[in-house]
Amino acid sequence: MKILVTVKEVAEVDDEFQISGLDIDEGSLEYDLNEWDDYAVEEAVQISEENDDVEVVTVTIGPERAEETVRMALAKGADRALRVWDDSLENAQFLDVESKADILAAVVEEEDPDFVLTGVQAGDDANGATGVALADRIGFEWAAVVNALDIEAGVASVHRELEGGIEELTDVELPSVLTIQTGINEPRYASLRGIRQAQRKPLDVHTLDDLGLDDSVVESPVERTSMYEPESEGDATLWEGSAEETAGELATFLRDKGVVEG
Amino acid sequence: MTVLAITEHRRGDVRDVSYELVTAGRELADDLGTDLELAVIGGDVEGFADDVNRDGVDTIYTVDEGEEFNHGVYTQAIEQLATEVEPTALLMPNSVNGLDYAPAVAEGLDLPLVTDVVDFETNGNLEVTREQYGGKVETTYDIDADDYALTIRPAEWPKAEAAGDAAIEAFDADIDESALGTTVNGFEEVGGGDVDITEADVLVSIGRGIDEEENLPLVEELADTLGATLSSSRPIVDNGWLPKNRQVGQSGKVVTPDVYIAIGISGAVQHVAGMKGADTIVAINTDPNAPIYDIADYGIVDDLFDVVPELIEEFGGEAPDL
Ligand SMILES: Cc1cc2nc3c(=O)[nH]c(=O)nc-3n(C[C@H](O)[C@H](O)[C@H](O)COP(=O)(O)OP(=O)(O)OC[C@H]3O[C@@H](n4cnc5c(N)ncnc54)[C@H](O)[C@@H]3O)c2cc1C
Numbered sequence: 312m313k314i315l316v317t318v319k320e321v322a323e324v325d326d327e328f329q330i331s332g333l334d335i336d337e338g339s340l341e342y343d344l345n346e347w348d349d350y351a352v353e354e355a356v357q358i359s360e361e362n363d364d365v366e367v368v369t370v371t372i373g374p375e376r377a378e379e380t381v382r383m384a385l386a387k388g389a390d391r392a393l394r395v396w397d398d399s400l401e402n403a404q405f406l407d408v409e410s411k412a413d414i415l416a417a418v419v420e421e422e423d424p425d426f427v428l429t430g431v432q433a434g435d436d437a438n439g440a441t442g443v444a445l446a447d448r449i450g451f452e453w454a455a456v457v458n459a460l461d462i463e464a465g466v467a468s469v470h471r472e473l474e475g476g477i478e479e480l481t482d483v484e485l486p487s488v489l490t491i492q493t494g495i496n497e498p499r500y501a502s503l504r505g506i507r508q509a510q511r512k513p514l515d516v517h518t519l520d521d522l523g524l525d526d527s528v529v530e531s532p533v534e535r536t537s538m539y540e541p542e543s544e545g546d547a548t549l550w551e552g553s554a555e556e557t558a559g560e561l562a563t564f565l566r567d568k569g570v571v572e573g
Numbered sequence: 574m575t576v577l578a579i580t581e582h583r584r585g586d587v588r589d590v591s592y593e594l595v596t597a598g599r600e601l602a603d604d605l606g607t608d609l610e611l612a613v614i615g616g617d618v619e620g621f622a623d624d625v626n627r628d629g630v631d632t633i634y635t636v637d638e639g640e641e642f643n644h645g646v647y648t649q650a651i652e653q654l655a656t657e658v659e660p661t662a663l664l665m666p667n668s669v670n671g672l673d674y675a676p677a678v679a680e681g682l683d684l685p686l687v688t689d690v691v692d693f694e695t696n697g698n699l700e701v702t703r704e705q706y707g708g709k710v711e712t713t714y715d716i717d718a719d720d721y722a723l724t725i726r727p728a729e730w731p732k733a734e735a736a737g738d739a740a741i742e743a744f745d746a747d748i749d750e751s752a753l754g755t756t757v758n759g760f761e762e763v764g765g766g767d768v769d770i771t772e773a774d775v776l777v778s779i780g781r782g783i784d785e786e787e788n789l790p791l792v793e794e795l796a797d798t799l800g801a802t803l804s805s806s807r808p809i810v811d812n813g814w815l816p817k818n819r820q821v822g823q824s825g826k827v828v829t830p831d832v833y834i835a836i837g838i839s840g841a842v843q844h845v846a847g848m849k850g851a852d853t854i855v856a857i858n859t860d861p862n863a864p865i866y867d868i869a870d871y872g873i874v875d876d877l878f879d880v881v882p883e884l885i886e887e888f889g890g891e892a893p894d895l
Contacts, residue, residue, distance in 0.1 A: 324706045326860040335706065408676060408686050431672070436705050438688050439667070443676035452754035453644075455673035472824050473583070473669045474846075476764040476817075479642075484754040490672075494811035532685045532718040536700065541711045545867040547856070549874060557873040558883035561855065564871065568853070570775050570832055571799055571888055 314355040315424035318348040320380040321435040344380045347430025351491040353498040356388035385509035386501035397518035399526035407531040412444040417522035427488040446488035458492040576602040577660035587624045590666040592732035599629035604695040615639040628735035634744040644674040645753035650746040667724035679722040688724040708864035766818040773802035776830045780806035782837015786814045790893040798890035822847035840865025
């Protein structure tokens, strides 16, 4: 059995940051494995540990820098990794949902996995759409926002986490794409041994051309036109001073409110 | 040309986002100078159509297929309906179920999709606004296409309240049952247990800023000292540091205390969905740009590990050694 896990390196923004042009300035960003993908990798690795002959392959669309993130997934137990990148991806303003689905669909065609796990969303652009768009593109079944998963006899029995503390119990035929919600498992830390082993695991780089695609896949009718810091809608009163002083202000407020007596 | 919005219901009730879609849809239809049409799929379609028949809706299509949400039915029905009415804009909710069908519908109809839209404006093309990087920035996108699909962030537009007189038409979708690869077997409620955070007057709520489980006694002591109840954002529960019934937010509990003290919580939209109804919101966060400050009434931009011990001492308690 082969499980393909899509992973993304996401940008996290420093408390103090600059916007330059249509994106946040590189200097204000740090990169990490997308939180939701971390749970997807863990789920795949657990399935491979519980069953014989399971191969876990990760795929990412990203520049060379992203290899650090991909190695992290390898260190946690994925068997090998693919990274898709070339100049046309480098030059694209951003990749819309359709472009990502196109690229990942070509990878699925090449790898022919039994099922695909993705994160529900990426922490940075939060589209929450790639997994389901991919499923439709490749003719797989799917389920979004999965927080429990049990695979048996060609069927994935899942819980989909709905709003307000309600879960939907659904059977999904394989092959399918499942988008994984945080909390489904407890992602492991990469062990030192895992990190050493990850260095020796295959990490192949594919261009669009290698996947039988051309640069028209990055074309999109959707164009980013601006990025800005939203004007705070709030009118919060900010208490200032040392921690002792601000805590004192808050204490006074809580006493005035009658939350605490005396 | 028309605007077509897909309503949502669950276990016999129309969900609020459906009424918000009416407001957003009417706004867009006015900008485009066109009609607003709704689709009601599955369940008591007649009853639901009556519910969503609000002022500004021109036509409501009822698709009498299935009881509860099934994404295969939704995808097929919406694709067929859209092929017939040819909407310029297809609006769907950015709800959990929206996440489960909207991308497939957009793919199937070959429409560009922008999700979690918080605002839009017509300027020849459509320009939409969304948030990125955990709500720290807003971005606008220009959609240069005749037709497009959008998912609309819940609770961003007001609910349409006034009654309307839309035409109600049954739409006969031709659902290929053999193509439905998922079966919904039922629902389960989660998160019961010892404490009901929805009953609390004062909540001390902790987020990822607490860093490690070993640091939890600090906020537990604060909650004790204040006679408050401890709640949290999602990562704390995901980590297993607090039980599920303490989680505030979209997939957790909706709380309405007199005072909500958000400590080390950034204010992600799914968290805010659960606590914005609090009477007074106080935030303690090192990041002055954290979105929590957009809804907070009071704030302290500082390290919780400095402020919380001082606060405990203010009330005669003793901060634990961490
Ligand atoms: C479908 C779906 C459903 C979801 N449902 C929920 C839900 O019900 N509830 C929920 O909460 N989330 C939910 N989420 C997750 C949500 O998107 C966020 O990931 C989550 O709310 C972030 O939690 P946080 O604010 O604690 O963490 P972060 O976003 O990581 O924020 C931590 C904050 O702590 C601050 N901080 C760090 N160190 C300190 C310090 N020493 N002192 C003071 N401040 C500090 C940081 O500046 C930051 O603002 C859901 C997501 C999805 C996709």
